[in-house]
Amino acid sequence: MSTTDSAAAMTLLGKAHTLSLHTGNLMNWGRLKKRCPVSPSEELGDCIRTTLNEWSLKISPELIQESPRTLECAVTQAMETINPEEREEMKVSVKLFIVSSGLSSIRHAVDMACSTLDVAQLDSVIIAPPPLEDGVILTLEHLQPYWRELERLVQDNKVVAIGTSDLDKPLLEQLYLWAQIKPNSNQVNLASCCIMPPDLTAFAKQFDIQLLTHSDSKEILSEESFQEALREGVQGTQVDGWSPEWILRYSVIVKTRGIIKSKGYIVQAKRKAPH
Numbered sequence: 301m302s303t304t305d306s307a308a309a310m311t312l313l314g315k316a317h318t319l320s321l322h323t324g325n326l327m328n329w330g331r332l333k334k335r336c337p338v339s340p341s342e343e344l345g346d347c348i349r350t351t352l353n354e355w356s357l358k359i360s361p362e363l364i365q366e367s368p369r370t371l372e373c374a375v376t377q378a379m380e381t382i383n384p385e386e387r388e389e390m391k392v393s394v395k396l397f398i399v400s401s402g403l404s405s406i407r408h409a410v411d412m413a414c415s416t417l418d419v420a421q422l423d424s425v426i427i428a429p430p431p432l433e434d435g436v437i438l439t440l441e442h443l444q445p446y447w448r449e450l451e452r453l454v455q456d457n458k459v460v461a462i463g464t465s466d467l468d469k470p471l472l473e474q475l476y477l478w479a480q481i482k483p484n485s486n487q488v489n490l491a492s493c494c495i496m497p498p499d500l501t502a503f504a505k506q507f508d509i510q511l512l513t514h515s516d517s518k519e520i521l522s523e524e525s526f527q528e529a530l531r532e533g534v535q536g537t538q539v540d541g542w543s544p545e546w547i548l549r550y551s552v553i554v555k556t557r558g559i560i561k562s563k564g565y566i567v568q569a570k571r572k573a574p575h
Contacts, residue, residue, distance in 0.1 A: 323375060326378070327560070440478060
C-alpha cells in the first residue's frame with residue numbers, strides 16, 4: 301500500500317463512526333488458499349486485513365471529500381450475487397455472531413446479507429449469542445430477545461429456518477418448548493465434545509432438529525483482534541475505540557451437489573466516541 305493510499309484510508313477511518321466490511325466471495329480469493337487450513341478466527345482476521353488493504357488501493361477522491369460517518373469497505377472484484385435463475389438450486393445459510401450490539405442488528409445483518417447476495421430471503425440463519433462474562437451461564441432469558449427477533453424475520457418471509465449454536469439438551473428443550481417458531485438446527489462445537497451427547501442426540505431426533513458441527517471459538521473476534529487487524533490492514537490508523545458489533549458468515553451451497561459455491565463475511569464495527 302502506498303503512503304497516499306494509507307493516508308486516505310486513515311483519514312476516512314479517523315472520521316467514520318461505523319465500518320461495514322464485505323469480503324465478497326472468498327472462493328475468488330486465491331491468496332487465502334495458501335494458509336489452509338486455518339481456524340475461523342484466523343481466517344476472519346486475514347479477511348479483515350486483506351479487505352481493508354484492497355479497499356485502500358481504490359479510494360475515490362469523491363469519497364474523501366464526503367468523509368461518510370458509515371464507511372463501506374469491500375473487495376469489489378470478489379463481490380458476487382446469486383443469479384435469480386439459479387436461486388432455487390441454491391441454499392443460502394448464515395451464521396450470525398452477535399458481539400456487542402443490540403437486537404436491531406439482527407434484522408440489519410440479515411438485510412445486508414440479502415442485499416450483498418441479491419436475494420429476497422435467506423434459507424437458514426443460525427445465531428451465536430454474545431459471549432457472557434466469566435462465570436455467567438447462558439439461560440433461556442438470555443436467548444429469548446434474540447429468538448423473538450429471528451421469529452419476526454421468519455414471519456416477514458426474510459428467513460425460512462432458524463437455528464441455535466452450542467445449546468445443551470436442557471437449554472435446547474427449554475427454547476423448543478417456549479418458542480413459537482421452533483429451532484430447526486443446533487450447532488455443536490466438536491472441540492468441546494468429541495462425540496454428540498446422547499441426550500442431545502435423542503432429543504434432536506425426537507423433535508426433528510438437525511445437529512450440525514462447527515469449529516468456531518466462543519469469541520470469534522475480540523476487540524483486540526479486530527483492532528490489530530484494522531492496524532495491519534491500514535497501517536498507521538488510530539484503532540482506539542473501534543470494536544466489532546456483529547459478524548455474519550454466509551455460504552451459498554448447490555443443493556443437489558452439496559458443494560459451496562460462495563462463502564464470505566460481513567463485519568460491522570463501531571467506534572466509541574472518546575470521553
